[in-house]
Amino acid sequence: MRSEAGWGLKLGAAAGLMFLHLPLLLIFLYAFTTEEKSFQFPPPGLTTKWFATAWFDRPDIWGPLYLSIKVAAIATLLALIFGTLAAAALSRAKFYGKDSLSLLFILPIALPGIITGIALRSAFDIMNLPFSTWTIILGHATFCIVVVYNNVLARFRRINSNMVEASMDLGADGFQTFRFVVLPQIASALLAGGMLAFALSFDEVIVTTFTAGQQSTLPIWMLQELIRPRQRPVTNVVAIIVIAVTFIPILCAYYLTREGEHTGGGGR
């Protein structure tokens, strides 16, 4: 027998979904409006000219877009290296205080961004580090590492530690063992963690605000655009790009780790 949810519950769920997704739909809608000064509803007319405008007439978009991609790429790379190393170390070792140390790795993502931002800003100040692209990258790396670390650690837990010994026993040195035995088994976790990290970094605002100098990343550029209106629908066009760049990797990461669990479970 199948139980049916009551009308009230269905209505509540529908309202919840609308509340979550209607604003997103409005972003799409207003990318096509003919009215450029204010967002009036319903839009007086629809046009695709803002896509052309964004592409051809607004060179100010390219700088922030390029910076965002650069920051996200380097922060992700750093996260892949250090997140994997940390996960490898903590999955193998057994020592007093291991759980606390593990918590310290995860903490940056649990802390409010504003705390991370202020802490990093004062730290850079004390170190006399001038704010630059690199300070943004360092700021983003703090939470990117966590994402990679978590993904890879979960995978390491499923890898039989005897496999590393078996590989060494069969004549492989440390590098060969990593290349032929460890890497193939953590590859999908790395890809998933990396994409998630990239997406997180790409749309980050708060930590960026505290760690950036004069440059703007794409999300910050958008914030500034909303404050002084000029060709407002262009901001929406850029928002669609941001959605595409962040949503697709997150979706891929989700499916990758899900599939990984199936094959990983069967391999044991």
Place this chain on the structure above:
Amino acid sequence: MTHAVSFQNVTRHFGKTRAVDDVTIDIAQGEFFAMLGPSGSGKTTCLRLIAGFEQPTSGTISIFGEDATGLPPYKRNVNTVFQDYALFPHMTVGENVAYGLMIKGVARADREASAKQALDMVKLSGFDQRRPAQLSGGQRQRVALARALVNEPKVLLLDEPLGALDLKLREQMQEELKHLQRQLGITFVFVTHDQGEALSMADRVAIFNEGKIVQAGPPSEIYERPRSRFVADFVGSSNVMSPEFSKSHGGPEAWVSLRPEKINILTGDQKVVSNQFNAEGRITAIHYQGAMTRVVIDAKGTRLSATLPATSKALAEGQTVRFIWAKDAIVEMEKA
């Protein structure tokens, strides 16, 4: 002839525990050598010391006459069959077996041929395209064996390789392993906590307790002439008698061991013969075990157990009986 493996005063500490404590032993070439002991007795650590996964805290280990102390696992010509097999799940069975040869840089065609040959040897022909996840426990064990043997190691190390198999399969694998060892002539070093396995397969058995080898020798010697109470108890079951009991019944004034199957119970018309010792006791329990019956006798406070052929005698609990054993059946031990 140089020894296959030689331990000279090898000690391995983990913090304060002495996992291996001053072990000196030589393993001959082509020998099937079993290391037997309870868990935590140091036998597995000894195996890992030979493989190179552990390094001795002090002492030296040599393999075929060459000092292996400090050498990493990948520079030793020994291979290991792991307890849980440790197959690589992302590779096919063929790739698993060919892994060692691939690392050595053997050409693809050659290593695939060698892998096929090794799989034939363990009776897994045609399995090379499968994944480890698609195999049964017994088949995985054979793959692990093939993966080690394909490298033609000088010494093959086996860490409780039959532990995860069910009884029937285990008996079959025991036979096959022994056959394989005779056929290849490779030195096998085998770790187990199953005394039956060690006795039936090995040429020589070393009994481990608390990080030391307490006795080493051929299976029959270990069983027939245990040197200590620990060995007598651990290998088979045994009756250990105090020096007082032994002396009062005609034996030497020392701790002695008497195997249960060496005891017989006298019935009415039987007489004690000159080369026999005897004692009187009360039967406290009778356990029927199919082919044998185990009878527990209380001889004035000393508890003895005897195994008799199942149908030989009509005995009852509470009955007082005279039991006998041959003079040469008792084994004097060095210590209790």
